[in-house]
Amino acid sequence: MAKRDRKAPNDDSELTTGDDADTGIDVDVIEADEMRPQGKRRARERRTASGDSKPGTVGVVDPTDEEGANAASRNPFVRIWVFLRQVVTEMKKVIWPTRREMIVYSIGVLVFVAAVTAAIFGMDIGFAKLTLLVFG
Structure with missing residues (x-):
């Protein structure tokens, strides 16, 4: 216990x-x-x-549920409205990052992209010079 x-x-x-x-x-x-x-x-x-x-019933749709009954409807506006309500419900469950975390993550992504871009640029220049050296 x-x-x-x-x-x-x-x-x-x-x-x-x-x-x-x-x-x-x-x-x-x-x-x-x-x-x-x-x-x-x-x-x-x-x-x-x-x-x-x-x-458990995680992720299982209950057909007796209001949204499940509307989803079976042929009316496209009802289906769109149900979809948008489900999107809002799911977005409320998201754990959003704080402002500081978002800044740190963004800087990290930019540094990583710059490093990969520099590596690809360097390999491109290297292969171009190697090709000119071999086929001259």
Whole structure:
């Protein structure tokens, strides 16, 4: 059992033993919802309240969902509207870089591009001189 799942001791008498049975937490009583991770990064496999595992539904489209019902529609405007709503929803999940990170990344990309350009330019000049030397 993880440390965060243990009950905090009320007094010094509970600190004497390291056994999980003495912490006052009944492992069978913990609900599945309490143990489920929250936020963007969730487990791919879910556990039911009985402890059985079932595969996650990450990326699976529910046909009874409002967007799924509209996607089956032949109206192209409805499909475009649903697509744009899904794009906005996904863009809200993106972890955007800070201004400083963006500047550092941009400088790094520019330095790398300049180095590769210089290497290719040097090889091009070298091969041109080698070709003139050989075929003169």
